[in-house]
């Protein structure tokens with residue numbers, strides 16, 4: 323029997339999550355995945371984006387592309403994080419609408435959740451996204467992402483487009499950006515500890531080490547995004563996250579990394595650096611009710627695999 327293979331366009335296909343999706347989606351029976359990088363098309367440019375959509379004619383879109391970075395990149399680039407992400411998201415959604423894409427899944431983040439909410443409201447869930455301003459440290463990125471949610475809903479409401487968003491927590495894994503200044507905490511600390519061990523220098527962790535975060539391994543997230551494409555038929559956002567009980571302090575994470583490197587000296591917490599948002603604990607109740615069961619990679623194994631990859635690919639990785 324002949325089966326129609328459908329095109330799935332993945333924006334941001336060369337990034338951390340895009341690479342993980344490439345890893346798990348090889349030879350899919352139903353879909354042909356097309357992974358984009360910025361060298362295929364500048365998604366900030368509407369004409370280029372439309373030309374690409376017309377050429378590929380995607381039935382489905384997984385929209386991962388974004389201007390992304392850790393706390394210290396966000397702090398110094400509010401305007402570009404806001405402007406670039408607004409442009410990218412608006413262009414992708416408009417083209418997906420014009421080309422009558424059957425389902426468009428876009429990526430938000432738990433770091434756009436409100437900052438000051440009452441402690442009894444934790445864990446936060448999908449319904450609380452707009453219940454107060456985001457943390458000052460990343461308001462540019464956060465408001466652009468919140469508009470991505472608003473725009474997806476507006477297309478749903480006005481045109482019945484099947485546009486939804488997933489909300490991952492802090493992601494880490496192979497092919498991440500390991501830049502010391504711009505990266506998220508796990509890749510930045512992996513790189514810091516690697517250099518500390520190699521040069522017999524102190525392993526410096528920025529901030530107090532006390533903030534709490536949930537972390538998802540990129541391969542787990544890729545599997546959950548594929549599940550969202552194939553199985554999730556809800557018309558509202560869904561958080562893709564480990565449970566609140568998996569929350570870790572930054573100090574916990576630094577110590578796991580130090581142990582993996584056999585780094586035997588003291589850690590130094592440099593409190594001249596901002597801590598960012600203290601916590602943004604997210605519920606994964608909706609996910610678990612819909613998927614029933616999912617085997618999350620333990621953080622110790624995920625970090626170990628990421629470190630091995632980083633060491634093997636030190637010369638060529640993003641850093």
Ligand code: NAP
Nearest residue numbers: 334336337338339359360364365386387388390429431493
């Ligand atoms: P990433 O590794 O930084 O990759 C970003 C991707 O976007 C790359 O493929 C990049 O292409 C592409 N891109 C950036 N600007 C572009 C442009 N103007 N035109 C075309 N492509 C462009 O990001 P990630 O960590 O995989 O993040 C994927 C998604 O998850 C994003 O939407 C992000 O906001 C969200 N998210 C990330 C985290 C996290 O901890 N990393 C947490 C929650 C949510 P090039 O490779 O060519 O530069």
Ligand code: GDP
Nearest residue numbers: 392393433505506507510527528529533597598
């Ligand atoms: P966030 O989850 O959006 O805040 O982003 P990050 O992944 O950047 O995590 C920020 C938290 O990790 C803050 O509490 C930082 O103080 C702490 N942290 C410690 N060292 C580093 C580092 O080298 N880079 C980053 N990005 N964060 C660090």
